[in-house]
Amino acid sequence: MPRTPQTSLLIKALKRSLKAHGITYVQVAAALDLSEASVKRLFSEESFSLQRLEQVCALVDLSLTELARSVEDGIDEIRELDPAQEQALSEEPRLLLVFYLLLNGYTVDDIIREYQIEELESIKILAQLDRMGLIELQPGNRVRLLTSRFLTWRDDGPIRRFFDERVREEFFESRFDQPAETLKFISGMLSRPSLRLMERKLSLLAQEFNELARLDSTLPLSERHGCSVMLAQRVWAFSMFSRYARAGDKKA
Incomplete structure (x- = not known):
């Protein structure tokens, strides 16, 4: 070749x-x-x-x-929305839902079949997403995404605030003991270079998740399952331990 x-x-x-x-x-x-x-x-x-x-x-x-x-x-994709686009999505749950489903490969027919959204309402939502510059609404209610399927939400934006207020707590309302569920909390003491290395590794893991989602997007919906992975790291001391530390030495 x-x-x-x-x-x-x-x-x-x-x-x-x-x-x-x-x-x-x-x-x-x-x-x-x-x-x-x-x-x-x-x-x-x-x-x-x-x-x-x-x-x-x-x-x-x-x-x-x-x-x-x-x-x-992966070519010429918008990977971050502007604040106004994020604000509009965060204020209208059905608008956010439909956009999320489109990002995950749903067709309009799939959405109508699996969610309580009728055809007329779906057309109105699609038209709004089109006006926002997130999709291109084509004849026959076909949709072309104008953004990456794997958006990066703004750190201080409306979607991040929506996540903090609504999503994070609900995500952890689980014992993580079902098939394909896992929770690992690891704590230790690392140097600054090791912290930076861990940060890079977590970023690579997020990229691998997105790549698997991209590959699986060609499979039928019946063979795919909604899945979320939360990756987090912070320099932090548990308050129950740190209250016993001497002043200026709260490292545990």
Whole structure:
């Protein structure tokens, strides 16, 4: 396959997919019956044949069409809304719901079928999202997103305040003891360099979650489940412990 800008985008998308699925160059080499060095050279030189590209895609259950779509989804996307857009979403629950569902690959028919939103109301909501510049409403009530599916909400914005007031407490109203649920609280004492390293690792984990969501977006809704992951880190001392510390030495 000739090396072109589009080829580079495909290879980068494929590398992200392999990383998200935990597939190593050693495993790719075994699947292609090549040495690890040869596989690394294929990726660095972006010199895949279509057959080999399909073989690697198969390792993550991805077709070439789906790979190309993942590239298209990542080009020229709005990744952060302006304050007015966030404010409008936070003030109207149904507007926020429909936008959230569209971000997760729902069609208008899916929304009407699964939620208490009738067709006429859905059209009004879609028209409002169109006026806000978040979607392009097309003939037949088809929708083209004008934003990334994986938005970054403003740290001091309306959606973050909505999260703090409504979502966070409800999320933790669980024992996290059901299938596919987990809660791990870890506490210790780290140096500043280690804290920065942990921050980078959490950021990478968030990227991997988004990549898996991007890949799974091609699956039927019946095979996907709403899931939230909360990642947090702070320099902090539990008040019950810190009240016993001597003045100026509250590190526990």
